[in-house]
Amino acid sequence: MAGERILHKELSERIIDDKKAASFFKDKMVVASSGFTKSGDSKAVLSALVQRAQTDPLKITLMTGASLGHGTDGALAAAKLLHLRLPFQVDTVLRKAINDGEVLFIDQHLGETANLLKANNFPKIDIAILEAAKIQEDGSIIPTTSVGNSAAFAALADKIIIELNTSVSLDIIGVHDICSPGEYPNRSEIHIVEANSRVGTIAIPIEVDKVIGIVLTDKKDSPAEIAPADETTKAIAKHLVGFFNDEIKKGNLTKSLMPLQAGIGKVANAVLNGFIEGDFENLTMYSEVLQDSTFDLLDSGKLNFASGSSITVSEEYYHKVFDNFDKYRNKIILRPQDISNAAEVIRRLGVISINTALECDIYGNVNSTHIAGTNMMNGIGGSGDFARNAYLSVFVTQSIAKGGKITSIVPMVSHVDHTEHDVDIIVTEQGLADLRGLAPRQRAKIIIENCAHPSYRSYLLDYFDRACERGGQTPHLLEEAFDIYKDLREKGTMAKQIFS
């Protein structure tokens, strides 16, 4: 089985077991691993490292593409293996360790990690663990269900361990498009001019001498767990689809819109599903994660093509996609995340970005990461890469959380991930606020009226009106801007404030 997957003679002699691989790591090492939103991650080596740490403790810095699957992030945190983790995570155990201050976490634009490494703004990688479906004659590797930062890690790491995953269908060969903007100071253009532009190679080049071992595994990616659409998320989708239908009628957009990007989470997934209902045709995606809804859209005939950095689907869709891969082969491309998320390409193509907020303020600033300004949820992911450079930047959120105890439209967000400059449209189940061409005071009225939950509207309006009396470009009463968080802490709900 492994034979047909290792075509490089010398490398075929470097197969080791996961335990041996785990023994290469030393305390304080900087380790990089493939993996992007649970796909194409290290399944064998990092698990073996967790095992080793039970009796032989060590601490590493771990960088990846995005989140890992199989509870690996949690297991690493529980084993006290992590000193520093970047650039993204979604694990409950790791999240707690981060918020408790036990694990340091750098929350980073996903398009930026490779650039920071190349600019010497981060310590050198000691070992990179890269999942591959196949090793080619020249030693180059075919990635699996994600590309993530693997190409940059391969180029920049001192040593490489390849995790050859025999469970991944070799049908995947040809789906990847590996290219790099080059090294400073001699970088060149990224020549992508359409979502389906192919500008690179199908495999990641590897310096064979750096490979210190090949570990075989047949563990599959963890399936995505996506909550189904409900009334609330369907309402959000409906408002947004209605908006696009109107823009088409006005002649601002064609039925093909512009290339779409959609963020992670249940709200974004439901919104993308909503596009099946719209009057669209020949849609394309230039996104990060290809989710279940991407394949529904492809099947519906409305979506022609999808470019991303990973395929992250549920158990059911994994079979659907990989058992019929010929159907999708020519309709998807997986790219390195510094290419899928490149400002250059996002702006050039004119991507319509749809990302999720935890909370938005009345002026249109967005918090996607920090609960009550302090506790990390997941991370900014690629939302900033897309929102900043988008043709149209949409943020979606439910108007309330925790059964109404929390309003997601607030006077002032408790943490800013996306400034008002980078937010064109806000949508909740209540309605849609079109903020294009509006100054802050105008934005506030529309956000409160169209997006806030009715039970919080008068509170927000009262805050805004009194702030305007004091004046300013962005009127605020700093001494009470965060009162609702205090109420939430002390009384368990933001709502009390309103009726007190």
Added chain:
Amino acid sequence: MAGERILHKELSERIIDDKKAASFFKDKMVVASSGFTKSGDSKAVLSALVQRAQTDPLKITLMTGASLGHGTDGALAAAKLLHLRLPFQVDTVLRKAINDGEVLFIDQHLGETANLLKANNFPKIDIAILEAAKIQEDGSIIPTTSVGNSAAFAALADKIIIELNTSVSLDIIGVHDICSPGEYPNRSEIHIVEANSRVGTIAIPIEVDKVIGIVLTDKKDSPAEIAPADETTKAIAKHLVGFFNDEIKKGNLTKSLMPLQAGIGKVANAVLNGFIEGDFENLTMYSEVLQDSTFDLLDSGKLNFASGSSITVSEEYYHKVFDNFDKYRNKIILRPQDISNAAEVIRRLGVISINTALECDIYGNVNSTHIAGTNMMNGIGGSGDFARNAYLSVFVTQSIAKGGKITSIVPMVSHVDHTEHDVDIIVTEQGLADLRGLAPRQRAKIIIENCAHPSYRSYLLDYFDRACERGGQTPHLLEEAFDIYKDLREKGTMAKQIFS
């Protein structure tokens, strides 16, 4: 005099006076004007419009490249001519009108205005007023001391008024490099691979039929008023130059560094001057505004080349530059601001950006625009375009303002323009905080220790320590995060807090 400057026969017959030009404007019109940080702005037509409004009131939306000179922005505001202004301003009268809510203001990334217009995210321009040094045979115009958004305005406006400025030396011909990334959905790469790459034409194409008048003027640009370097700004420059010298020693950078960008204001200008003292050679700039310090650096032999969108210099330097233009001709290029500030190019070249903060918080978030979170100072300008995409993003500020009544290092910035993701280095006269590769809790310690004024350090440390007890990725005590602003409002100083 005008004859040699209008080579297009038909257009030479469309000369009108400023009063006539002013009569073309109607209430509610969307007006665009050339002008970038006081350079190359409309000097005749907008002034005539102010005159007209004394007896014939009207309100317009006015967009420009950046700020206007000659107090024009103030005069427009005083004449109650402005309904909405974007994307930048620096005028005290206009600023007051904005903060009083009399004029709506959209504070915008300067690289973004042209893109928003092309994406139909802003109403169409009725009339564009464009300053030119010369009209060529084909009707195309040679810009003057700035390019700003003039090329986009020319392409997108319904009607055009050309302000032919006979005071601008014709020596300036050839300095501009006009190119456009094209129209959606068929945009292409911006082929700039070095600060001195020339990729366009020397003139802005004009559809001759759109030109409704040519107004002659010989008014010069307003000179920049730049406060001289003092002990504090010199100390900031010294820390930063020391940092770069160290990076060169470590092999992270060469003596040519990477292309430099420097923001506006006295601090940034002083810092750039400080580069004359460093052990640098063959420097280049890929910036926005070419200030006095740019020409000092060129004269010093340390700087080989400077690309920007405007030349904004003091009276003395205006003569120095334009009386000896042959000396500088091949060392500077002026570009459209969606090119000088393009994410694509900034990232490709690996620009080192140096911008100014009003305040930074202990986690590295930066406020460059809003005094106490409410009142607009100038605007974000190009700082976001550069900081987000830079190879290395530096922010400079004095550690205190108003004689110590205000600390510029605060627990939580009262407004966020640049999130911690986009800030690598913070420098005050106290020292430099190198935040690369650090998580928020690590950043806090270094920012407080290295950058805060000694009189505020114990207050900040105490806040941070108590916030850490409560926990979180970014520990905060929301209920007291803004206490110092309350003190400033009520007691006139933030300092009281500390000793109470």
